[in-house]
Amino acid sequence: MDALELQQVIVFSRHGIRTPLPNTINFLKTVTLKHWPSWDCPAGYLTTRGGILESYFGDYFIKWLASKHLKLSAEDVFVYANSLHRTVATAQYFTLGAFSGLDIPVKHKYPIERMDPIFNPIIHNDCADFKNGLIDNIRQFTGSSQLIEKLDEQLIPAYRLLANILDYKHSSLYQQYQCEFEQLPTMIDFVKNDEPILNGPLAIGTAVADAWTLQYYSAFAKQDIAWGMINSHEQWKIITDIKNQYINLLFKSPTLSRHIAKPLITFIASLFESQQHKFSLLVGHDSNIAAFLGALGFKNYQLPEQCETTPIGGKVVMCRYYDRHVDQHYFKVEYLYQSFEQIHLGVPLTANNPPNHITLTLSDKAPNSQGMYLWQEIKQRVTHYLSDEI
Incomplete structure (x- = not known):
């Protein structure tokens, strides 16, 4: 691994702990006569606890990147979120934990509570x-x-x-x-x-x-x-x-998945292609993570110590490495997430209490011994997918 240099990281994160969604609340009223506990902020919003846990994740994450010798200035960082409270606030709290003291803007396209097409898992064809x-x-x-x-x-x-x-x-x-x-x-x-x-x-x-x-x-x-x-x-x-x-x-x-994920994969591909930023954070939803992994053919996975397959606050981490010994670029994808109990307990993430890491692999192609793929192979896969009429 000494020859490998981490050059670029794009993180796709699900938002942190939120309150139940408005349509969920409507369902809940019909399925039981029992009283549902109340929440202290509006439906679908990131909670204060969710924000604190994201700041813990940001603090852990920047130290993890430093251990891989990726040093970042404010100009190296790009943060973009869907235009909803829970996603923008998640990005803000993560940025606070990771880049406290730096002026890192959280970009979003629309006023709060309007879906950005990049993150909107909608049907585009009604024939x-x-x-x-x-x-x-x-x-x-x-x-x-x-x-x-x-x-x-x-x-x-x-x-x-x-x-x-x-x-x-x-x-x-x-x-x-x-x-x-x-x-x-x-x-x-x-x-x-x-x-x-x-x-x-x-x-x-x-x-x-x-x-x-x-x-x-x-x-x-x-x-x-x-x-x-x-x-x-x-x-x-x-x-x-x-x-x-x-x-x-x-x-x-x-x-x-191939139909729904195209705007998101197009956007991620453009970030990798431009190489303008060493680190990019995108914050969206569990539907985006599922569609992204399904569209590109990633293998089904199990997350140890988690019940959810796309857990709250979980992060798909896409890394571009350069091996100077062979003059070759490589691509690796990991899922970083907190366990079911870590989220419940709400304790800081540290070297002694880290989030879980698993490597994600493609269903039709084996990675090398370090869990990586040749960059050109991934680029060809994405280009083929984006050119396909779905």
Whole structure:
């Protein structure tokens, strides 16, 4: 590794701990008669705790880069976020932790609470053939003859655990449909200029699991986290898998990911190509991470000590190295993330309490012994993807 020089880093980060989203709150009111704990800031906003954890991450990250001998001045740094409170604030807190004392602007395109097209995981084509192709691709992805029935069957234990905690049988949703939670009708649609639309147990279960996970990450009192009814890490894994499957279905299935990720990958490719900045931080969403990794063909992965596959505050770190001995550039991708318990405990990240690191690899090509790919091979892959009409 002595011959390798780290020359350029682009980090794509999911935002930090937020409050439940507005549409999530609407779901929550229909699935149980139980009282949901209140939050101290508006729906969908980064919380103060989320900001503090991001500043910890920034402090750790800049020291990690220094250990790789990448020294940065203010002119070397570019920070860009989606134009939502939770993403801009995440970038601000990370920058505070990483570059305190330096004047590092956080750039965003629009006034707060307007989606930037780079980060917006929407459908760009509404013709019938394209929609039918997406449906066929989802059937293949889930192994289902109708739509996602096999996926729902796999999730029945999770749905039933969730329904029991909610006391779903006494909810207004049950009164409306008079069926078990897993039997709620499923509908999927693709509308131009909108995110993929999914209704049914997977979507509702994701909203509920998201709210409970955020309660845990925010260190709510035990009796306020799913009303004290989640009692083991295994139960957390079962419930969180609903969220993971939802993200995989809508944003990582092959055709959808390749369609949705194009604006983001175009932007990242331009940052690498210009080489104007040694370090770039982009802050978006779990849907962006899933689509990015799916579109470029990265292998499915497991994150040790995490229940989520795209956890809050997790960072896909893309590094460009130069090997002076062979005059060759290399590309490496790592996932840096806090464990389930690290987020819950909210303690600083240090050399003795680091975030987890795993190397991500392509599904159809093995890396070298250091987890790297030739830069030209990755560049060709991206060029081919961007030239494809999807």
